Every structure is written in structure tokens, then in C-alpha cells.
Amino acid sequence: MVNNIVAASLKIYTNIQADLKPTPLKSHYTFNLRDISKVICGMTMPTNKALNAADSCLRLWAHETTRIFGDRLINNDDRMWMLNAVKDITRAPFG
Numbered sequence: 001m002v003n004n005i006v007a008a009s010l011k012i013y014t015n016i017q018a019d020l021k022p023t024p025l026k027s028h029y030t031f032n033l034r035d036i037s038k039v040i041c042g043m044t045m046p047t048n049k050a051l052n053a054a055d056s057c058l059r060l061w062a063h064e065t066t067r068i069f070g071d072r073l074i075n076n077d078d079r080m081w082m083l084n085a086v087k088d089i090t091r092a093p094f095g
Contacts, residue, residue, distance in 0.1 A: 001057050005043065008089050009036050012065055015085050020078060028072055039064045062086050 013036050022029040042064035043057075051057045070082045 001054060005057070005061050006040070008061065008092075009039050009065070011089050011092075012069065012085060015089075016069055016082075019081065019085075020073075026074060026078075031069065031072075035068050038068045042067070058090060062090060 013031065013033075016031050020026075020029050020031075039061070043060060046060065051060065065086055066082060070079060073079050073082055
């Protein structure tokens with residue numbers, strides 16, 4: 001799961017960099033590699049008992065991703081884009 005989580009985190013980051021560019025209205029849409037680090041650090045917080053199944057690990061990744069990246073989004077269109085991106089990315093490497 002570790003390789004898939006890192007690959008999915010990089011994929012969501014590159015998608016965000018390509019599609020959610022900063023504008024004068026959305027000047028805080030600046031994302032960097034520190035955000036990926038925050039996602040990975042959030043994944044290391046629970047105990048091994050909490051992450052005993054692949055689906056719970058995937059749910060935690062989706063939660064951390066939407067918490068780190070999604071909390072900065074200001075309108076519903078961008079939030080829906082984010083949720084669809086997470087949904088699409090989880091289908092590819094995780095099946």
C-alpha cells in the first residue's frame with residue numbers, strides 16, 4: 001500500500017497543480033511538496049490496529065488528502081473537482 005499511497009499523493013498533487021492554478025480571486029491556491037508531506041504524516045498517526053485493512057488505509061488517505069488540499073478550496077465547483085479527482089485516483093492504483 002505504501003507505494004500506491006505515495007503514487008496517488010503525487011498524482012493528486014500534479015492534477016491540482018495543472019487544474020487549480022492561483023488567480024487574483026484564488027491567490028491562496030499555491031500548493032507545494034510540503035502538502036504531500038502533510039498527507040503522509042497524517043497517514044502515520046494512527047496505530048497499526050486502526051489500519052489493519054486496505055480499505056481503512058484508503059479511507060484515511062482520502063480523508064487526509066481532502067483535509068490538506070480540499071480545505072483551501074473556496075467554491076463548490078473546486079470542491080467537487082477535488083472529490084472527483086480523489087475518486088478517480090483511488091480507482092486506478094488501488095482497484
